[in-house]
Amino acid sequence: MGSYAGGMTDTQNTQSLINARGLGKTFAAKGGAVDAVSNLNLEVRRGELVAFLGPNGAGKTTTLRLLTTLLTPSSGEATVAGCSISRDPAGVRRRIGYIGQGNSAGHNQRVRDELLSQGAFYGLTRRDTAVRADELLESLDLGSLAHRQVIGLSGGQKRRLDIALGLIHRPELLFLDEPSTGLDPQSRANLWKHIVDLRDDFGTTIFLTTHYLDEADQLAERVLVMDHGEVIADDSPAALKSRLAGDRITVTFDSAADARAALRHTGGETSGAIVTLTAEAAAAGERAVPQLVRALDAAGLAPVAITHRQPTLDDVFLNLTGRSLREEGQSAPASNPQEVAA
Amino acid sequence: MITLTQTPPTSTPPRTGVATDTWNVLVRELRPVLRDPFSALFSLVQPLIFLGLFGPLLVASSGLPAGETLQWFVPGILVMVALFGTASTGANLLGEMQTGSHERTLVAPLSRSALLMGRALKEVVPLIVQGLVICLVSLPFGFTVSVPGLLLGFVLLAVFGIGFGALSYSVALACRGRDWMFWIIHQTVIFPLMILSGMLLPLDDAPGWMKVAAAVNPLSYVVQAERDLFAGSLGTPAVLGGFAAAVITAIIGLMVGIRGMRRA
Numbered sequence: 027m028g029s030y031a032g033g034m035t036d037t038q039n040t041q042s043l044i045n046a047r048g049l050g051k052t053f054a055a056k057g058g059a060v061d062a063v064s065n066l067n068l069e070v071r072r073g074e075l076v077a078f079l080g081p082n083g084a085g086k087t088t089t090l091r092l093l094t095t096l097l098t099p100s101s102g103e104a105t106v107a108g109c110s111i112s113r114d115p116a117g118v119r120r121r122i123g124y125i126g127q128g129n130s131a132g133h134n135q136r137v138r139d140e141l142l143s144q145g146a147f148y149g150l151t152r153r154d155t156a157v158r159a160d161e162l163l164e165s166l167d168l169g170s171l172a173h174r175q176v177i178g179l180s181g182g183q184k185r186r187l188d189i190a191l192g193l194i195h196r197p198e199l200l201f202l203d204e205p206s207t208g209l210d211p212q213s214r215a216n217l218w219k220h221i222v223d224l225r226d227d228f229g230t231t232i233f234l235t236t237h238y239l240d241e242a243d244q245l246a247e248r249v250l251v252m253d254h255g256e257v258i259a260d261d262s263p264a265a266l267k268s269r270l271a272g273d274r275i276t277v278t279f280d281s282a283a284d285a286r287a288a289l290r291h292t293g294g295e296t297s298g299a300i301v302t303l304t305a306e307a308a309a310a311g312e313r314a315v316p317q318l319v320r321a322l323d324a325a326g327l328a329p330v331a332i333t334h335r336q337p338t339l340d341d342v343f344l345n346l347t348g349r350s351l352r353e354e355g356q357s358a359p360a361s362n363p364q365e366v367a368a
Numbered sequence: 369m370i371t372l373t374q375t376p377p378t379s380t381p382p383r384t385g386v387a388t389d390t391w392n393v394l395v396r397e398l399r400p401v402l403r404d405p406f407s408a409l410f411s412l413v414q415p416l417i418f419l420g421l422f423g424p425l426l427v428a429s430s431g432l433p434a435g436e437t438l439q440w441f442v443p444g445i446l447v448m449v450a451l452f453g454t455a456s457t458g459a460n461l462l463g464e465m466q467t468g469s470h471e472r473t474l475v476a477p478l479s480r481s482a483l484l485m486g487r488a489l490k491e492v493v494p495l496i497v498q499g500l501v502i503c504l505v506s507l508p509f510g511f512t513v514s515v516p517g518l519l520l521g522f523v524l525l526a527v528f529g530i531g532f533g534a535l536s537y538s539v540a541l542a543c544r545g546r547d548w549m550f551w552i553i554h555q556t557v558i559f560p561l562m563i564l565s566g567m568l569l570p571l572d573d574a575p576g577w578m579k580v581a582a583a584v585n586p587l588s589y590v591v592q593a594e595r596d597l598f599a600g601s602l603g604t605p606a607v608l609g610g611f612a613a614a615v616i617t618a619i620i621g622l623m624v625g626i627r628g629m630r631r632a
Contacts, residue, residue, distance in 0.1 A: 094475050119477040120381045126475075128468025134400040143396035147389075147476040148381040191472060195381050 043199050043231045044070035044093060048102035051088050062088040064255045066102065070233055072198075075225045077246035078235040079339060085255040086235035087127070090203050093233070094124050107199050120148070123197030127204050129184040130191055131176040137187060138163065138172040141194055148195035155194070162190040166220070182213035189220055200224065202234040206241060218245055239339045251343060258346050267337040274341065275314060277301040277322070278331045288329070291321045299330075381477065386485075389478045393486025401494060408494040412501055415449050419502065422568065423509075435510020442506050442513075443521070443594035444567030446499045447587065450525045453498070454491045454533035455558050458540030458550060461487070465544050470632070480629040484534055485622065491533040492526040499525065514600030520607075521597040524614050528590050531618030534625035541628040567591045586613035 049066040052059045063085045070076050078086045091097040093106050095115035103110065109117030131140045138159055145155025163169045166186040171179060179187065185205075192200060202221070206214040222245065224230040236242050242249050243263045251259040251266070259266055277292065278300050279285045285296045294301050315334055322329055344350055384392075401408055419442070427437045464470040473483055499522060503513055536554075543550040562568070564578065565587035571579060582588045593610020601607070 096471065096474060116383075116477055119475055120383070122475070124472065124475040126468040126471050128466075128471065130468040130472035132396075132400075132464060132469045133467065135396075136399070136403060139396075139399045139403070143392065143399070144472075144476070146392040146395070147473070147478055149384045149388075149477070150381065188468070 041072045042069050042105075043072050043108075044068060044104065044106055044233065046093070046102065046104035049089070049092060049099055049104050050101035051085075051092055051097060052100040061255050063092065066255075066257060068104075068250070068257065070231065072231050073225070073229050074248055075221070075232045075246050076234070076248045076250065077242035078233070078250050078252060079237070079239070079242040079343075080235075080252035081237055084252045086237075086252055087203055088255075089252070090201055090233070090235050094122060094201050095119060121198060123192040123195070123200040125188050125192040125200070125202045125205060127207060129176075130188050131184065133175070133177040135176050136173055137168060137176060137179070140176065140187070141190060144191045144194045150195060158194055158196075159190075162193060166190050181208060182210065182216070185209060185213065185217060186220075189217070193224075196228075197230070199231045199233070202232065204235055204237065206236070206238065214241075221245060243339055249339065251339075251346060253343075253347055259342065263339060266339065266342045273314075274302065274335050274337060275318065276331075276333045276335075277318070277329045278333075279327070279329055284327055287325070288322060288327050291325050291327070292318060384477070386479045386482050389482030390486045390489065393473075393478065393482055394489050397487055397490035398493060401490075405497075408497055409501070411449075411453060411494065412498050414452065415445050415498070415502055416505065418448065418568070419445055419505065433510065435512070438506050438509055438511040439599065440570075440595060441568075442502065442511055443598045444565075444591055445502055446521070446525060447528075447565070447567050447591050447594055448562060449498050449502070450495055450529045451532065451558065451562060451587065453495055454529045455536050455554055457487070457491055457533045458536035458538075458543075458554075459547075461537050461540040462543065462547055462550055465540070474632060480632075481622075481626045484537060484625040484629045485530075487537060488530045488533040488622070488625070491529045495525055495529050496522050513598045514602075517597035517600050517602060520602060521594050524590060524593055524597065524610055527611070527618050528586075528614035531614065531616075531621035534618070534621030538621070538625045538628045541625075541632055561585060561587050564588065565591045586617050589613035 046066050046068040049063060049068070050061065051063040052061050054060075066089060078089065080086050088097065092099050093104060093111065095106075095111050095118050099112065103112060105111070106118045107121035109115075109121065111118055131137070135143075141159035141162065142152075142155055145158060146152075150158065160169075163172050166189060168183065168186055168190065171183060176184065176187065192202075205221070206217050209217060218241070221232060221234070225232050234241075234245070247262055249259075249261065249263050249266060250257050261269065275294075277285075277288060279288060280299065282296070282299050285299050285301050288301050289296055292301055296302075315332060318332065319329075340350055423434075423438065423441055426441055427434050430437055461470065503511070503518065539553050540550055543553070560581075564571070564582045564585045566582060567587070571582050571588075574582070589606070589609040590613055591610075592606040593608075593613075596602075596604045596606045596610075
């Protein structure tokens with residue numbers, strides 16, 4: 027397996043591959059203009075694996091489409107892989123890979139043919155394209171499907187072909203838009219492995235959008251949380267959870283009266299017979315549980331169950347916005363806004 | 369277990385020109401046709417039905433020999449093939465817009481004009497194959513054709529087909545997410561164009577308003593030019609008129625189409 031991350035200098039390793047300043051996009055919609063993305067400042071360094079997390083309609087895909095030159099910004103500017111998205115969109119396109127939400131191979135095309143065409147689009151020689159296509163077909167377990175029509179592939183196979191198409195020219199920066207949407211758990215796990223391999227083994231810088239909490243949590247070393255077109259948090263998943271959520275301890279009693287009585291000793295919130303300790307109260311994590319048991323025992327209160335859990339990125343989003351990302355993610359707004367000229 | 373392998377990276381992909389991009393798009397579009405050439409022959413069913421069922425009616429009603437009637441009718445059938453084939457081609461783009469295929473090509477470093485021109489040029493190949501088959505089928509029934517006229521006739525059809533195909537792509541780009549709208553426009557435009565071109569029935573005895581409508585229909589000039597070319601009359605005013613109409617259609621189609629592709 028070839029690796030080229032190790033061959034990079036420190037300067038290259040810390041080089042900024044995405045740099046956005048005041049980036050904004052406004053769409054015309056019924057009832058007035060909508061700021062899909064507003065005043066976005068963002069820097070992604072070479073070799074980072076960054077997840078853009080937020081509910082449907084938060085502005086993730088619009089941001090991605092701005093950075094990949096599919097949309098022109100209404101305000102601000104961004105440099106991607108050293109090229110301006112406004113002044114040199116062709117330069118950006120030559121340097122990036124893009125794997126969109128939909129299946130990107132033509133349905134009536136053969137699998138290998140589509141890879142050959144994609145290589146030609148990026149100016150690779152016929153020989154290099156053929157070598158690269160066979161290499162990707164083999165590594166993504168598509169070798170036996172090389173001469174099959176795309177329309178006959180399963181969802182997971184099509185997704186692997188999407189990855190191959192996005193990688194044919196060995197991009198230094200790869201954008202993935204909700205890569206695992208619609209995949210079964212096994213295909214999703216496979217996809218995650220491919221993404222991590224790309225970063226770890228080849229030093230590819232990866233920028234992905236997702237509304238799956240576990241995807242951002244497990245894959246990314248850095249998470250940007252977006253809501254209503256603005257980035258509202260930017261840190262590692264662990265730091266975000268530690269700083270903005272804290273551990274959760276839930277104490278269940280036989281009755282709501284006991285739960286209310288316990289509240290005086292534990293803090294937190296009650297809901298029926300359940301007490302949920304706030305982030306601050308549960309900050310000590312699992313070490314707080316024995317102290318809690320002793321305090322309740324001293325007060326003559328006997329809990330039925332005590333559970334402790336690590337915070338999730340949903341807790342982070344809840345603390346930031348007062349809404350649950352899980353619920354938001356399930357109610358995607360169905361709109362077809364019109365672009366407002368920059 | 370699947371493991372990604374990757375040869376060492378090359379430098380940034382080189383810049384490519386519009387001609388190279390157009391060629392690469394054309395090759396991509398043609399590959400499915402070359403892999404499965406019978407699919408192109410299936411689109412012959414409609415013109416062959418017209419030839420087989422409408423032809424005898426024309427022969428009977430005109431009272432002229434079959435060969436003479438086919439001499440008038442076959443060029444019209446070829447223009448009909450070009451019209452129907454290229455007018456529907458935007459539907460392919462609609463399909464690619466619904467998946468992510470079109471979006472992928474927009475992120476690739478291809479010029480927008482090449483994306484349109486490569487697709488439009490692709491329509492020429494099946495058009496010529498179908499035209500040859502129809503001519504060959506008609507030969508045993510007394511149809512004759514001038515070879516230089518046939519070649520020029522195909523050039524004329526190709527120019528018109530590129531323009532009309534580009535217009536079909538423009539409509540598809542404008543109807544993104546609304547397939548029904550594309551087909552309404554398709555049906556609304558294609559049948560008046562066909563009937564008012566005189567490709568199936570002569571317009572000599574048509575009412576005055578139909579003659580006026582036919583005079584502004586570029587297809588009328590293409591049909592008339594094809595009839596002259598197939599008869600071996602290569603330099604007539606009708607031929608010049610046909611080429612002028614096809615070139616104007618191509619210029620307008622490509623201009624509108626490239627503009628639409630740049631905004632896509």
